Amino acid sequence: MAAGLVISAPASGVGKTTLTLALARAWRNRGLTVQCFKSGPDYIDPAFHAAATGRASVNVDSWAMGSATIAHLVSRGADADIVLAEGSMGLFDGVAARGVCGTGATADIAEMLGWPVVLVIDPSGQAQTAAAIAAGLRDYRAGVRLAGVVLNRVASPRHEDLVRRALNEAGIKVFGALPRHAEISLPKRHLGLVQAEEQAEIGELIDEAARFVAEHVDLDAVLHAAGKWSPQAVANGLNVTPPGQRIALARDAAFSFVYPHMLEAWRAAGAEIVPFSPLADEVPDASADVCWLPGGYPELHAGKIAANARFRSGLRAFAETRPVHGECGGYMVLGAGLTDADGISHEMAGLLGLETSFAKRRMHLGYRLAELAAPMPGHKPGARLRGHEFHYSTILAQPDTPLAVVHDATGAVIAETGSRRGHATGTFFHLIAEDW
Template sequence: MPAGLVISAPASGVGKTTLTLALARAWRNRGLNVQCFKSGPDYIDPAFHAAATGRASVNVDSWAMDRATIAHLISRGTDADIVLAEGSMGLFDGVAARGVSGTGATADIAEMLGWPVVLVIDPSGQAQTAAAIAAGLRDYRAGVRLAGVVLNRVASPRHEDLVRRALNDAGIAVFGALPRHAEISLPKRHLGLVQAEEQAEIGKLIDEAARFIAEHVDLDAVLRAAATWSPQAASNGLNVTPPGQRIALARDAAFSFVYPHMLEAWRAAGAEISTFSPLADETPDASADVCWLPGGYPELHAGGIAANARFRSGLRAFAERRPVHGECGGYMVLGTALIDADGIRHEMTGLLGLETSFARRRMHLGYRLARLAAPMPGHATGARLRGHEFHYSTIVAQPDTPLAVVHDATGAVIAETGSRRGHATGTFFHLIAEDR
């Protein structure tokens, strides 16, 4: 039977992803089958997990998914030797109001699965206080079990010794301590890490991280701390209706934010997916019955999208008879115009009246619960959809008929309602699941 661990931390930016990738590759190099998951709404990290393990990774989310859905997704780890769930933000960070099976916190997944937590602690600017933080996290919630910690970015041997002694006094195992190592720093941009497929040297970077971790962390001790895990039977899979039988999916550096579990659910339901690249001036497959534009980084490629007349005219022709849906960045491209960070206005496809601006930068972040006021591909009027929004654009104009009434996780109504016009629909949130 496989063994399971959760990799978490007190906060974001401490090194969870780097440790997860390094452990996964180091154990894979030893001949173990490693399966990774991502806790929370992150559409970038699963691709890094896949690069490290050679196995597809998916998201599990206690706010948006019920226990049956999570069990179904986790069951893919049945044939693995070790399963790692990488957390998001801090261990107990979630929203104020409970969702389907929790608040979205990594701790929900750890408790639900019964997997112990390995904490990544960055003791920069402190020493014994790091032990107090780790002890507080250990004792905060009865159902969450701490396996031990890995120290990251320790300043010196003396610094490491002070922190280790304090953790030992608190009864907390230290699996290893990592000195600063710039060579394994993963590059970032405004929505998170630069995507794995954009990094030609990602394999070498993960190999170096694995070598570095193996040198400084007791891999055998971490493996022994994992909980033997017997997966529950996954009864009825994901409650996801594909948007069509044959789906034309935009897929390139500007359109890449789509949850892996959604694509798998569409295929499992019998749908076929054909991809095309708007950046390469390609058009959707003429035999498709629906076109889906996921989010990504259209703001970094707005000039190219505006210049690609074949893509824009082809998408407009497709939408004359068949549905087209856009999420976040895809929604922006369905709009009339996108104003980039330099204030330059770029013409988009004009299927919707939406106009957005990155010159007036403002972060929009959080879970979303939408009740559809009209149908969208795969979902009927009245459907309750759970998703997540994360972007830095500002709405300049959103003149079309609202697609949905959208609430944040506190229940407050928000202005990002999505839009519909003709066969075109769009939302700022990325769909995770539909309420059963």
């Protein structure tokens, strides 16, 4: 029987990912089998989890996924000694309107699975108030159990003592307190952490985080606080249709934002994935029947993409006879042009008329529910798709036929409809699941 914990916090940016990686590696160093998950639509953190545990991590999402899908995904932790689900944002943060089985909040996953929550509390600029915040989170929602807290970035022994005393008085267990330690800070950029595969030293950084946390946190107490868990025996609950039988998948530093469960679902359905690198001026495999360009950071590599004539001409040739689909950054690359943060315009593939700019950044963030007005790879007109959009580009032109009617989580219609032209389609949202 496995044991499960949820790592959460009152807000973003307080150290959830660092603590999750450190605990996972520290327990793995002790010989335990550790399985991680990510609650919410974050496609970067699972790669860090895999680096820490040696096991693939996937997302679980109560807004986009049904309970059977979530149960199927977490069942991969059945053979683990400890399962850690890292939350997103604050513990109860989700959208206003309920999705498939929740609002996307980390608390939904904690309650659904019955796993206690370890809160990461950053008491910078406060002392006893940190206990009030922790107590409020503990008591806010019945069905969500608080195991205890780990304090992060405490300023001094006196500061730690004040916070500990207040938490003890509130009946909240303190597993440990971490002083500031710059050596375990994970580098960031505008869409989140710099990706794990871009950091050659990621293994050493995780090792240092594990050493530091083991020195300051009672690992045995945290482990013993985990909830015993027997995964449900469920059939394959993944509600995902592969876009083709043999999929040419763009995969490099510019095209890396793809949910791990999507790739697993495609393979489970019998599809074969053939990766290629646009940054290396490679072209889609000639034997593939569909090409998929996921999101990533095309704005950081726009000049190189524009200069890689072999990639762009090869992609255009592929699209003459077979479908090509792009998500977010991949959609921008299928377009006519991309203006980078310095205001320099770069020619893209030209399969669609989309023109985007990063010269004036504007954040687009949120869940999306799309009803297709036209087919896209793997999905027929009328299909309802659930996904998530996160980028900072501005649309300068989107002249092609709209691909879908797209709503945000409140039901409001949004302008980012996606596009279609010939065999090319694109969306600003990243697909998570077909609607139930």
